[in-house]
Each structure stands twice: as C-alpha cells, then as structure tokens.
Amino acid sequence: MSKTPDILCIGAVLWDIIGRHDNDMERGHDRPGRITRVPGGVAMNIAMALQAYGMTPALLTAIGRDAEGDELLRSCADMGMITDHIYRPHDLPTDRYMAIEGRNGLIAAIADAHSLEQAGDAILTPMSRALQGWTGLVGLDGNLTVDLLSQIASDEAFAKADLRLAPASPGKAERLRPFLSHPTATLYVNLEEAGLLLDTTFQDSATAATALLSKGLHRALVTNGAEAASLALGNKLLTFTPPKVEVKRITGAGDTFMAAHISAEATGATPETALQNAMNATATYISGDSY
Known part of the structure; x- marks a missing residue:
C-alpha cells in the first residue's frame, strides 16, 4: 500500500441516492424535495x-468496473482513502442505496448490495498479506453475507484485531451473532437491532447493552x-443523553456515531468523553451541519 492505514473499513461502498422532503411524510406521499447522489454505504460512511x-x-469492498464504479473509486481516492x-469484479455492477426521508425520519429505503454479497471473501484476498498479524482497528x-461474517469471526487473521461492528x-x-463471543469485538447497534440480535425487546439502551454482554460480547454501545x-x-x-436538535437527515447517523467514537478513542479519550463526543457529533450530523 502507498500508506499505512489507521483502520480497515470492510463492507459496503456504493452510491447513496437520497430524496429528502422538509416536512413530515407518510406512505404514499408524493412531495417536492431534493435528491442527492453521494458516495455512501456503511463502510464508506464510516x-x-x-x-x-x-x-x-x-x-x-467490491466496486464494479462500470462507469459508476470508476467515478466512485475516484471519489474515494480524492478524499485520501486507501483504495x-x-x-x-468484471461481471458485477456497482452497488447502490436509495432512501426517502422526511422531517419525521426515514420513510423507506432499499439497499442493493448484491455485488458485495456475491463477491464474498474475494474482497479480503487483495489484503491477505497485509492482514497477517494485523492488530489495529477494523x-x-x-x-x-452471513457466511463471510462467520468466516471473519473465526479467522485467526482477525483474532487480535480491534473489531468494530455495525449491522x-x-x-x-442478526448477521453479527457470530461476533457475540469474539474476544475483541465492539458492537454498535440501536435499540431495535439489539433486540433482534437477542430475539427480545428492550425498553432502554442500558438494559440492552448489559444483555449483550451477558451473551459473551466484549463491548456494546447501544x-x-x-x-x-x-x-x-x-x-x-x-449512559449519555444526546442534545436535542431538529432532525434534518437520518441516513448515515449511526455510522457517524461509530466513527466519532472510534476517532475519540484513537486520540486517547476516556470512555466517558468518547461516548459524549459520539453523541454530540451525531447530533450535529442529523441537524444538517458538517461533521
């Protein structure tokens, strides 16, 4: 690699196509708004x-050799990421995500990550040498896919890495269940996702985080x-309660939380400061401001 990375981001890198309306929306509504197309995907957002x-x-990740893929790859490189x-793959198109958002949150979304899923463990092959002995952030x-996540969870190449997981x-x-017993895994989930992982319902984040640890998870942020x-x-x-802000965007909020927490810890922040930093950064993001 031309540089040494601070973290390996493994997963979806695609085009986000987001339509936003400034007021509340419901199913079946047809409203004016703005439509944007920007680089996205969980791994890319992080x-x-x-x-x-x-x-x-x-x-x-997997990015197709089509025009959309070429443009996406240039965007990643221009931002200073290691690509x-x-x-x-020659035979798979570049993945895409489409969402509709209103003032009342996410109305509907479709994630087309089929190329990433079909690529399977081929996305790890180009980094196989660099991963040997990797103990840094992932x-x-x-x-x-469930198969690939299960493979990574048991792979010795990742056994000592600092794994940070987003569903x-x-x-x-539920795809992340293989990591509940991983010795270094930190799981970032919302309350609904925590319940789905453990096949139950939680009323608050503290109860959910504690329950995840009781199943063997190393660390949980809910x-x-x-x-x-x-x-x-x-x-x-x-526990930390986020600042109250007007919600102007939703897509990418969880990824912003995760990245802000990771970066704070990377600079030596205490657990309390890192959690507060992540909540503040997310509030800034969903209010429509920059990172």
Whole structure:
C-alpha cells in the first residue's frame, strides 16, 4: 500500500441516492424535495467520517468496473482513502442505496448490495498479506453475507484485531451473532437491532447493552434515537443523553456515531468523553451541519 492505514473499513461502498422532503411524510406521499447522489454505504460512511477526523482508512469492498464504479473509486481516492486493494469484479455492477426521508425520519429505503454479497471473501484476498498479524482497528459492516461474517469471526487473521461492528440495518443485525463471543469485538447497534440480535425487546439502551454482554460480547454501545445511549464493558455501564436538535437527515447517523467514537478513542479519550463526543457529533450530523 502507498500508506499505512489507521483502520480497515470492510463492507459496503456504493452510491447513496437520497430524496429528502422538509416536512413530515407518510406512505404514499408524493412531495417536492431534493435528491442527492453521494458516495455512501456503511463502510464508506464510516471511512469518510474518520477521514474528516484526520484518520487514514483503507477500504476493502467490491466496486464494479462500470462507469459508476470508476467515478466512485475516484471519489474515494480524492478524499485520501486507501483504495489500492479494492476488489473490482468484471461481471458485477456497482452497488447502490436509495432512501426517502422526511422531517419525521426515514420513510423507506432499499439497499442493493448484491455485488458485495456475491463477491464474498474475494474482497479480503487483495489484503491477505497485509492482514497477517494485523492488530489495529477494523470497521466491519453487516452488509457482508452471513457466511463471510462467520468466516471473519473465526479467522485467526482477525483474532487480535480491534473489531468494530455495525449491522448496517435492523434487517441485517442478526448477521453479527457470530461476533457475540469474539474476544475483541465492539458492537454498535440501536435499540431495535439489539433486540433482534437477542430475539427480545428492550425498553432502554442500558438494559440492552448489559444483555449483550451477558451473551459473551466484549463491548456494546447501544443508541436509542433522542433517548440515552449506553456503553457496557465488563462491570462498567455508561449512559449519555444526546442534545436535542431538529432532525434534518437520518441516513448515515449511526455510522457517524461509530466513527466519532472510534476517532475519540484513537486520540486517547476516556470512555466517558468518547461516548459524549459520539453523541454530540451525531447530533450535529442529523441537524444538517458538517461533521
């Protein structure tokens, strides 16, 4: 690689196509608004936020050899990310994500990450040598297949890495179950995703974070929208209530939380400060401001 990465971001790198309306929306509504197309995907969102904090991420993903893929790859490189080892299949298109958002939150979304799923462990092959002995940070998202996530969870190449996991969406939360017993895994989930992982329902983030640890997880961070978020590690339980802000965007909020927490810890922040920093950064993001 041309640079040494601060973190490996493994998962979805695609185009986000987001339509936003300034007022509340319901199913079936047809409203004026703005439609944007920007680089996205969980791994990409985390990488962009980390890059904004001064860290250098390396991307491990699948990007097609089509025009959209060429443009996306240039965007990644222009932002200073390490793209040397991105897998580029000849027979698969570049993935996309489409969402509709209103003032009342996410109305609907479709994630087309089929190329990433079909690529399987081929996305790891270009980094196989660099991964030998890797003990640094790894950001991993649930857009990968169950088989590949299970493979990574038991792979000795990742046994000593500092794994940070994001489910990508509630519908993919259960894919991360193989990491509940991983010795270094930190899981970033919202309240719904925590419940899906453990096949139950939680009323607050503290109860959810504690329950995840009881199943063997190394560390859990659970968010709950505008309510308190919690971090559980060993016998320690921390909670922090986010600032109240007007919600102007939703897509990418969880990835912003995760990246802000990772970057704060990377600079030596205490657990309390890192959690507070993540909540404040997320509030800034969803209010429509920059990172």
